[in-house]
Amino acid sequence: MSAHSDAAVNADRAAPARAASYLHDGYTLWSWLSSRDHKRIAILYAVSITAFFFIGATAAALMRLELFTPGADVVDADTYNRLFTAHGVIMVWMFLIPSIPSVFGNFALPLMIGARDLAFPRLNLLSWYLYAGGGLFTIAALLLGGVDTGWTFYTPYSSVFSNTHVILTLAGVLIVGFSSIATGVNFIVTVHTLRAPGMGWFKLPLFVWAIYATSVILVLATPVLAITLLLLAAERVFHVGLFNPALGGDPLLFQHLFWFYSHPAVYIMILPAMGVASEIIPCFARKRVFGYRFMAFAIIGIAVISFLVWGHHMFVSGQSAYASMVFSLLSFMVAVPSAIKVFNWTATLYKGSISFTAPMLYALGFVVLFLQGGLTGLFLASLSVDVHVTDTYFVVAHFHYIMVGGAVMAYLGAAHYWWPKITGRLYPESWARLAALIIFAGFNLTFFPQYLLGYEGMPRRYHTYPPDFQVLNVLSSAGAAILAVGYLLPLGYLLWSCLHGRPAPDNPWGASGLEWKTATPPPQHNFDRLPDGSDPPYDYPPLQE
Amino acid sequence: MDAATPDSEQDIGRQAARTRLGMWAFLGSEVMFFGPVFFAYLYGRFMWPQAFEAASRGTDLLCGAVNTAVLLTSSLGVAVAHLLADRGAYGRARRALDAVVLLGLAFLAIKGYEYVQDWREQLVPGPHFHLQGAVNQAGAQLFYFVYFFATALHALHLTAGIALMLHCRRALRRRPGRPTLRRLEAAGLYWHFVDIVWIFLFPALYLAGRAL
Numbered sequence: 173m174s175a176h177s178d179a180a181v182n183a184d185r186a187a188p189a190r191a192a193s194y195l196h197d198g199y200t201l202w203s204w205l206s207s208r209d210h211k212r213i214a215i216l217y218a219v220s221i222t223a224f225f226f227i228g229a230t231a232a233a234l235m236r237l238e239l240f241t242p243g244a245d246v247v248d249a250d251t252y253n254r255l256f257t258a259h260g261v262i263m264v265w266m267f268l269i270p271s272i273p274s275v276f277g278n279f280a281l282p283l284m285i286g287a288r289d290l291a292f293p294r295l296n297l298l299s300w301y302l303y304a305g306g307g308l309f310t311i312a313a314l315l316l317g318g319v320d321t322g323w324t325f326y327t328p329y330s331s332v333f334s335n336t337h338v339i340l341t342l343a344g345v346l347i348v349g350f351s352s353i354a355t356g357v358n359f360i361v362t363v364h365t366l367r368a369p370g371m372g373w374f375k376l377p378l379f380v381w382a383i384y385a386t387s388v389i390l391v392l393a394t395p396v397l398a399i400t401l402l403l404l405a406a407e408r409v410f411h412v413g414l415f416n417p418a419l420g421g422d423p424l425l426f427q428h429l430f431w432f433y434s435h436p437a438v439y440i441m442i443l444p445a446m447g448v449a450s451e452i453i454p455c456f457a458r459k460r461v462f463g464y465r466f467m468a469f470a471i472i473g474i475a476v477i478s479f480l481v482w483g484h485h486m487f488v489s490g491q492s493a494y495a496s497m498v499f500s501l502l503s504f505m506v507a508v509p510s511a512i513k514v515f516n517w518t519a520t521l522y523k524g525s526i527s528f529t530a531p532m533l534y535a536l537g538f539v540v541l542f543l544q545g546g547l548t549g550l551f552l553a554s555l556s557v558d559v560h561v562t563d564t565y566f567v568v569a570h571f572h573y574i575m576v577g578g579a580v581m582a583y584l585g586a587a588h589y590w591w592p593k594i595t596g597r598l599y600p601e602s603w604a605r606l607a608a609l610i611i612f613a614g615f616n617l618t619f620f621p622q623y624l625l626g627y628e629g630m631p632r633r634y635h636t637y638p639p640d641f642q643v644l645n646v647l648s649s650a651g652a653a654i655l656a657v658g659y660l661l662p663l664g665y666l667l668w669s670c671l672h673g674r675p676a677p678d679n680p681w682g683a684s685g686l687e688w689k690t691a692t693p694p695p696q697h698n699f700d701r702l703p704d705g706s707d708p709p710y711d712y713p714p715l716q717e
Numbered sequence: 718m719d720a721a722t723p724d725s726e727q728d729i730g731r732q733a734a735r736t737r738l739g740m741w742a743f744l745g746s747e748v749m750f751f752g753p754v755f756f757a758y759l760y761g762r763f764m765w766p767q768a769f770e771a772a773s774r775g776t777d778l779l780c781g782a783v784n785t786a787v788l789l790t791s792s793l794g795v796a797v798a799h800l801l802a803d804r805g806a807y808g809r810a811r812r813a814l815d816a817v818v819l820l821g822l823a824f825l826a827i828k829g830y831e832y833v834q835d836w837r838e839q840l841v842p843g844p845h846f847h848l849q850g851a852v853n854q855a856g857a858q859l860f861y862f863v864y865f866f867a868t869a870l871h872a873l874h875l876t877a878g879i880a881l882m883l884h885c886r887r888a889l890r891r892r893p894g895r896p897t898l899r900r901l902e903a904a905g906l907y908w909h910f911v912d913i914v915w916i917f918l919f920p921a922l923y924l925a926g927r928a929l
Contacts, residue, residue: 291735291739292735292739295739353743353746356742356746357739357742357743357746358739360738360742361735361738361739361742364738365731365734365735365738366735391742391743391745391746391749392745392746392749393749394746394749395746395747395749395750395752396749396750396752396753398750399750399751399752399753399754399870400753402866402870403753403754403757403866406862406866410842410843411843411844412842412843412846412858412862413855413858413859413862414757414859414862414863419855419858420765420853420855420856420858420859421859422760422764425757425760429753429756432753
């Protein structure tokens with residue numbers, strides 16, 4: 173590197189920020205840990221959530237290593253149980269549920285509606301502390317030896333028989349749950365009361381709609397989980413039976429209460445991801461979202477129906493056949509608004525001026541993987557097929573396609589899309605595209621064989637398997653290795669870009685939306701003058717025929 | 718920033734609306750929080766109707782009834798305190814809050830007395846549980862599981878409510894004004910919610926089954 177370019181880089185780094193960006197509002201650790209600025213809290217979330225992601229991913233990597241061969245070579249059955257529990261608990265509660273709402277909802281939502289901050293900034297900071305505290309409880313349980321119940325904590329195993337750190341883990345999940353509720357309340361009030369002048373409900377970006385609907389689910393579903401876990405803890409501590417059939421209780425009651433939360437929780441993960449795709453696709457197709465109102469109504473529809481389908485997790489649990497039929501029908505209904513969204517993204521792309529940038533690759537990857545996961549969801553909603561594949565790798569593949577293929581792809585897409593706004597730096601585009609392709613390939617190689625494994629009858633939660641299944645398992649484990657490389661790449665080049673990336677202009681993508689109309693990175697109070705929200709969303713000029 | 722957001726009348730009104738909406742959203746989540754407890758009660762009552770009826774006759778009706786009166790009166794006190802503070806009578810508003818806090822503590826004391834009685838009568842679920850005259854001890858124990866869980870959860874909420882009231886009382890003394898009034902209103906909503914939960918718990922746990 174010549175002395176000249178060195179100096180240029182240094183000059184870039186030392187260039188005084190315009191109007192004191194939020195990044196320059198104090199440099200001490202405490203100025204971050206005590207900040208009530210939604211943008212700084214978003215970054216606190218991003219750092220902690222990424223850390224949890226890699227802890228959960230390490231557990232997954234160990235599992236895939238064990239499943240490389242049919243026998244028990246790496247870990248014993250007990251350790252394997254603790255591994256998949258740690259993977260599930262950490263990924264579901266510490267990563268998937270808070271990821272997009274807490275990081276990008278926090279960062280982008282106030283900017284997108286032209287607000288100076290969330291409605292309750294102090295509550296927002298408290299939410300992060302609850303999240304971090306609850307996460308540490310879970311990590312403590314892991315360090316003390318872990319839990320072997322699975323992330324679903326099914327009774328009576330979790331309430332009576334398991335001799336691992338169930339209570340500590342429950343406490344962690346409970347505390348993280350309160351963080352979710354506080355975040356949800358904050359977003360709801362923010363969207364209701366802090367929209368820029370002129371911004372009616374049908375001028376909101378779809379990402380805001382998605383976060384709003386997610387917040388409603390968070391506020392209404394999370395407390396059910398909280399109380400269910402408290403009841404479970406009470407049963408475990410005081411040895412009285414609410415769920416234990418030996419003491420007069422009913423384990424089905426636990427499943428009903430647990431899935432009443434945990435099924436909507438899937439939509440807590442996927443709705444924000446849909447919101448992200450709805451921002452990125454029109455931006456890089458240079459077109460308005462096709463059927464904006466239908467997209468918004470579909471979000472609401474998914475949120476409402478999400479509360480009515482929990483029984484499809486219990487088709488083989490012994491609930492009445494009549495209940496199973498009703499839940500099967502209701503589960504099919506979720507496909508309708510989901511399909512509307514996929515059709516409308518496709519229609520948005522149709523005849524668009526598409527540029528395959530890194531965020532766009534992630535968003536397209538999201539649509540493809542969500543489509544696969546969603547279609548196999550229909551298999552599982554069909555009573556008879558579900559009975560065949562229940563608790564097999566088919567289910568594992570299905571929910572990984574939705575939750576990892578959907579939510580994680582969208583999380584990375586959001587990270588790349590808003591990265592210039594967040595950090596004021598551009599990332600190396602070719603590396604980012606390469607990473608997106610590696611992740612997409614690695615993901616499919618990991619999880620597609622699992623559909624086949626499950627269909628052939630390999631059960632989940634076992635650390636050994638008959639040798640017949642080895643070829644597909646080896647493929648899956650190899651895919652996991654590729655996926656690991658794919659996940660480490662963004663960590664590397666994004667961190668690099670924080671220090672050495674080219675400074676980003678205010679609107680590097682030429683995107684519409686209020687968040688691109690303020691400085692990059694935004695000043696502490698977001699906007700020097702309150703913006704006008706009366707433009708229609710996705711106001712891209714019509715393309716020439 | 719400060720120049721752009723003057724402390725106008727309109728802003729104060731918006732702030733109040735924000736706090737109110739936030740509290741309502743939170744109370745929505747609180748309804749769902751208590752929901753499963755009522756669901757568990759209904760489930761048990763549907764599965765073991767006789768045991769639940771017999772068990773509910775073991776609760777202390779007098780204590781429950783007195784506590785209902787105490788709690789309803791306290792809710793009146795909160796409403797009065799808000800009204801007085803709204804009219805600028807901060808001193809009298811503080812005295813109304815004193816009454817609210819005392820009534821809340823009285824409720825907890827009576828509840829504690831009840832718990833001690835239950836303990837003596839072996840009604841606490843566990844190895845020593847025994848309800849006299851009940852055929853189905855497991856079903857009766859389930860009732861008492863729900864009873865203790867629900868009332869303890871309610872008492873916990875009431876304790877938080879008392880803390881909120883003390884906080885508002887202090888704020889009324891130190892810096893009376895619109896922000897404090899806003900906080901008192903939100904705290905009042907919470908207090909009324911805790912009251913309403915009891916309005917459902919009382920008939921479910923104490924009254925249902927008495928007439929038989």
